[in-house]
Amino acid sequence: KALASRRFPGPAWEELADVAYGDLGTPSDDVEALAVVAEAVDRTTLDRFPNLRLVANYGAGYDLVDVEACRERGVAVTNTPGVTAAATADLTMGLILAVGRRIAAGDRVVRSARWGSGWADEPLRGDEVTGATLGIVGLGRTGRAVAQRARGFEMRVLYTRTTPDDDPAYRLLDQLLGEADIVTLHVPLTDETRGFMDARRLALMRDGACLVNISRGQVVDEPALVAELVSGRLRAGLDVFANEPDVPPELFELDNVVMTPHLGTATEATREAMTRVLVDNLLAVERGERPPNAV
Numbered sequence: 147k148a149l150a151s152r153r154f155p156g157p158a159w160e161e162l163a164d165v166a167y168g169d170l171g172t173p174s175d176d177v178e179a180l181a182v183v184a185e186a187v188d189r190t191t192l193d194r195f196p197n198l199r200l201v202a203n204y205g206a207g208y209d210l211v212d213v214e215a216c217r218e219r220g221v222a223v224t225n226t227p228g229v230t231a232a233a234t235a236d237l238t239m240g241l242i243l244a245v246g247r248r249i250a251a252g253d254r255v256v257r258s259a260r261w262g263s264g265w266a267d268e269p270l271r272g273d274e275v276t277g278a279t280l281g282i283v284g285l286g287r288t289g290r291a292v293a294q295r296a297r298g299f300e301m302r303v304l305y306t307r308t309t310p311d312d313d314p315a316y317r318l319l320d321q322l323l324g325e326a327d328i329v330t331l332h333v334p335l336t337d338e339t340r341g342f343m344d345a346r347r348l349a350l351m352r353d354g355a356c357l358v359n360i361s362r363g364q365v366v367d368e369p370a371l372v373a374e375l376v377s378g379r380l381r382a383g384l385d386v387f388a389n390e391p392d393v394p395p396e397l398f399e400l401d402n403v404v405m406t407p408h409l410g411t412a413t414e415a416t417r418e419a420m421t422r423v424l425v426d427n428l429l430a431v432e433r434g435e436r437p438p439n440a441v
Contacts, residue, residue: 148428149195154204156418158425186210192219200431202424205411206230208441209335209362223441224427228287229419234360234410235291238330239299241358241383242280244404246328248272251401273327273354276300281326283319284333284361292330323350328358335362345370348380356381360410363387372396375403385410 147164187201192215201211203225216223244250248270255261255270280296282289282305293303304326306319323329329351333339343357343366351357351374359366363386372394374380381402387393390408397403411417427437 154417154421154424155414156421158418158422161425162428187216188212189215192216192221200224200428200437202427202437203441204420204424207334207362211441213441222431222437224424224437224439225441226420226423227439229423230411230416231287231291233413233416234288234332235295236413237385237406237410238288238292238332238358238360238383239295241360241385241404241406242328242330242356243275245356245358245381245383245402246273246275246278248401250404275328278302278327279304279325281305281317281322281329283322283329283331286332288360289330289332292332320347320350323347324352326355327352328356330358331361331365333361333365335364339365341365341367343367343371345373348374351380353379354381356383358383360385363390368394375400378402 147166148162149166151167153159153167187210189212192198192212198219198221200222201216201224203211203223206225206227208223208225211223213223252270276299279302280292282292282303285293285305285307289305289307293305296303304315304317304322306317306322310316310318317325331343333342339362341364343359345367348357348367348370357366357371357380359382363384366388368388371380371382375382376396383404384397385406386408393405397405411420423439427439430437
């Protein structure tokens with residue numbers, strides 16, 4: 147049987163039987179968990195379900211799963227990679243455009259009825275994305291998808307990643323931060339990336355540069371970023387935050403930041419594709435096979 151935190155979208159979900167829904171803290175007494183799909187799986191969760199065979203994560207990132215604890219107990223862990231890059235890259239470009247062209251601020255002007263015969267557009271003049279230098283941090287599936295889209299805007303694309311190479315577009319991280327007009331983050335949350343965009347690195351970014359974070363909020367030193375945004379030196383497009391759903395209140399009144407509520411994969415097509423991958427992993431374990439997307 148499966149214990150799910152919620153019902154997932156798409157027809158693939160209907161292929162599963164005997165699924166119990168609800169909070170992990172109050173599961174039905176008669177649920178023998180074959181799989182757990184949850185917001186967080188730690189040693190306490192594993193202790194509660196000694197017969198657990200699989201933790202199936204709905205998403206590519208699996209930082210909320212204690213993978214080492216699962217490995218120690220022979221519990222498989224799977225995720226849904228390979229189907230999220232396009233939607234996440236689209237939102238990245240959307241945030242770049244929204245910040246650069248002041249789209250959200252312009253929307254607020256129209257809704258507040260302040261746009262009229264006496265309106266001048268000077269306060270909302272932004273920057274052209276065309277021709278800007280984009281620095282991509284992390285050149286995985288999503289980073290490559292962002293690069294492809296950016297070239298359609300005639301942007302100059304630079305990148306950094308853990309494996310150096312001799313590509314003319316490759317830069318060391320500190321060098322990239324000082325050269326780019328826009329920096330986008332596409333890295334998993336690990337011990338190495340947690341807080342790696344700290345005050346020192348944020349200070350390396352050019353005055354007026356834009357940071358777009360669509361990976362995990364904890365990869366950025368959030369207080370340091372807030373300080374840079376409040377000062378007006380940097381701009382930002384943020385889809386993720388360090389303590390979701392809590393957002394630093396200082397950001398609410400700022401016009402140099404555009405925020406979305408973790409919408410990276412939130413399209414119908416992508417969420418249904420994620421469900422398909424999730425179900426394939428579950429059914430493989432049920433058949434006694436190795437799941438296709440084992441972490």
